[in-house]
Amino acid sequence: MSSIIKTIKMATLESSVLQSKFRGSLLGSLIGDCTGSPYEGDTFTNGDKIILQRYFDKLEEPNFKAPFKPYTDDTAMMKSVAKFLIDKPEPDYKFLAKLFVNEYFKQPKRGYGENVVDVFHKLRNSKFEDVFKPAREQFLGSGSYGNGGAMRIAPIALYCHSNYKTMLEIAANATKLTHTNILGVNGALLQCIAIHQALEHHPEEKIDPKRFCLELYLKMKKIEKTDEEDVEDADPALTAYQEKLKVVEHLLGKRIDTDLDEEVIFCLGNGISSYESVPTAIYCFLRAQSEIPHIKTDNVFRRTIQYAISLGGDTDTIACMAGAIAGAHLGEEAINSDLARHCEFSKEIIEVADNLFMTRAVSPTTS
Numbered sequence: 001m002s003s004i005i006k007t008i009k010m011a012t013l014e015s016s017v018l019q020s021k022f023r024g025s026l027l028g029s030l031i032g033d034c035t036g037s038p039y040e041g042d043t044f045t046n047g048d049k050i051i052l053q054r055y056f057d058k059l060e061e062p063n064f065k066a067p068f069k070p071y072t073d074d075t076a077m078m079k080s081v082a083k084f085l086i087d088k089p090e091p092d093y094k095f096l097a098k099l100f101v102n103e104y105f106k107q108p109k110r111g112y113g114e115n116v117v118d119v120f121h122k123l124r125n126s127k128f129e130d131v132f133k134p135a136r137e138q139f140l141g142s143g144s145y146g147n148g149g150a151m152r153i154a155p156i157a158l159y160c161h162s163n164y165k166t167m168l169e170i171a172a173n174a175t176k177l178t179h180t181n182i183l184g185v186n187g188a189l190l191q192c193i194a195i196h197q198a199l200e201h202h203p204e205e206k207i208d209p210k211r212f213c214l215e216l217y218l219k220m221k222k223i224e225k226t227d228e229e230d231v232e233d234a235d236p237a238l239t240a241y242q243e244k245l246k247v248v249e250h251l252l253g254k255r256i257d258t259d260l261d262e263e264v265i266f267c268l269g270n271g272i273s274s275y276e277s278v279p280t281a282i283y284c285f286l287r288a289q290s291e292i293p294h295i296k297t298d299n300v301f302r303r304t305i306q307y308a309i310s311l312g313g314d315t316d317t318i319a320c321m322a323g324a325i326a327g328a329h330l331g332e333e334a335i336n337s338d339l340a341r342h343c344e345f346s347k348e349i350i351e352v353a354d355n356l357f358m359t360r361a362v363s364p365t366t367s
């Protein structure tokens with residue numbers, strides 16, 4: 001029944017609307033990355049939030065001139081994921097591993113995580129013999145739980161928008177080239193299904209935050225299956241994200257007061273691990289559906305990324321992930337073009353989104 005409803009929903013989205021959503025999601029991801037990166041590691045006081053408001057006001061002024069804001073590893077790797085989907089009709093993970101590695105060695109100073117750089121060296125030194133092996137060996141075999149898999153996942157959610165099962169499969173494999181810890185992989189899957197779900201809602205349809213969160217929870221429950229009969233004995237990592245989504249839902253129901261942002265940071269996190277950033281990004285998108293006291297704008301896209309940055313910590317990646325979800329819902333039209341023009345690669349990312357859109361129409365994986 002629900003899959004029939006979904007098919008109807010997707011079918012009713014006009015092609016031009018879907019194309020705009022592809023653009024919106026990749027552009028949203030890029031803008032979150034570029035505008036968030038100067039604040040990486042910061043903690044925001046109320047005064048800092050006012051300065052952040054002014055910074056965004058300036059960036060949206062038509063005549064404001066400033067050097068462009070460079071993108072970081074989030075976008076560098078996202079570009080490779082898009083190319084992997086556009087250039088090869090069937091997923092070729094060795095090709096993706098080579099794209100990641102080439103991109104890194106071409107421009108290593110894009111703020112990559114320490115562990116992932118080690119994986120790139122091992123991939124190159126092993127001549128890409130077994131592309132999943134280096135990541136599996138990291139952290140004494142437990143693999144990385146960083147948010148590097150989630151931050152680059154948007155192109156997969158878009159490309160596979162009409163094939164949920166294939167999307168999960170490609171997203172998991174593309175993540176495992178660098179992140180094999182269950183928290184790293186499931187975090188990337190959660191971010192992927194959040195973008196996919198946002199894509200299903202018409203830009204003019206208002207998102208019901210609690211309902212959106214519940215739908216994500218039900219999907220994560222299917223992904224995070226545990227074989228343990230006694231759930232009490234099961235490793236908490238196995239069900240980590242469904243539990244965290246309950247916290248997101250709880251926070252969405254809370255009265256907005258001055259301590260709420262601190263509670264959000266405490267309960268959801270703002271760090272570089274997937275567990276402490278993907279649910280936070282989703283919360284930012286959902287919270288931004290209505291007004292936020294220290295953010296003066298009617299634009300939900302801007303509110304989403306400005307709020308994400310105001311939480312501090314891994315600002316570029318949390319804003320990048322929140323921006324990818326907001327852009328997938330609202331489409332390119334909802335994104336202020338002046339804000340976009342300050343970001344490196346903002347024109348080119350539209351071309352990437354269009355190529356992804358054209359390719360998915362003829363790809364066998366979307367049938």
Ligand code: AR6
Pocket residue numbers: 072073074111112113114115116117139142143144145146147148149151178179181272273314317
């Ligand atoms: N055990 C201990 N520490 C870990 C583990 C683990 N299993 N997994 C990750 N870490 P990495 P990323 C810590 O290098 O996920 C950039 O700014 C460890 O300190 O895989 O690609 C990006 O933009 C490791 O160095 O990077 C992202 O915002 C760190 O997590 C962010 O960094 C990052 O894991 C993560 O990028």
Ligand code: MG
Pocket residue numbers: 072074314316317
């Ligand atoms: Mg980052």
